[in-house]
Amino acid sequence: MPELPEVETFVRGLASAVGRTIASADVPDTRLAVTSEDLAGARIAAILRKGKYIKLNFEDGRKLVIHLRMSGRLRLDCDGDERQYVRLVLHLDDGESIYFVDPRRLGTADVCEDGFHVPLGVDPLDPGFTKEALAALLSRSRAPIKPFLLNQRKIGGMGNIYAAEALWRARIDPRRRANELTGVEVGRLHKAIVEVLTEAIARLGTTLGSSVSDYRPTSGEGGSFRLAVYGREGEPCSRCGEPIERVIQAGRSTCFCPKCQR
Ligand SMILES: [Zn+2]
Secondary structure, three states, X not given: OOOHHHHHHHXXXXXXXXXXXXXXXXXXXXXXXXXXXXXXXXXEEEEEXXXXXXXXXXXXXXXXXXXXXXXXXXXXXXXXXXXXXXXXXXXXXXXXXXXXXXXXXXXXXXXXXXXXXXXXXXXXXXXXXXXXXXXXXXXXXXXXXXXXXXXOOOEOOOOHHHHHHHHHHHOOOOOOEHHHOOHXXXXXXXXXXXXXXXXXXXXXXXXXXXXXXXXXXXXXXXXXOOOOOOOOOOOEOOOOOOEOEEEEEOOEEEEEOOOOOO
């Protein structure tokens, strides 16, 4: 958390900053790998998401690459509670500012001089993420399908929440091996991944709780995506009524319905 829909929500919220120049920057957290000298004077040509990364492409070819990790967020305004967690501020030439707020301080910000070198798989919202592309990736892996979906080198942007939700929608047991899914199941999974992510973006993501570390698309309101299985262990499946179960896979919890996910 935040995953692809939450990161995409932040990127869309920064649209008005595209074309602006960074007049000055404050870096109150010296643990970040950027300095105000790196950033002052740069003109923002584009703000893009790649997997769970946010890229501010500068006109001079450099990029500011931010990963929000557990609790990071980017805002054009920053009030009361969040002010103490500001790690970086970009003051723009139109008077607006971009705030990198991060209560748990696990996020990263780096200026890349020559491109973006993180090995990331296909973005699930990219036109290249077709059923055939997913089938090809799955056919080369014997990993259980849930950890497979979290591998950023295969598909960039999926995380624990939306992987569990997509598997529930596709009615696939998270313990099945990737290369053993049938063609029909791959088709259902592809459709479910795209649907879950698209719906979550329309709902500005998922807010899990009310602590300052929990994701919020704006400083007040939470995202309104409704979870079918994630965090619902013991509750009845909304499709068949069977209690939702939880297993640990590769160190991560997975909630699923033992009756209608096969
Ligand atoms: Zn069920």
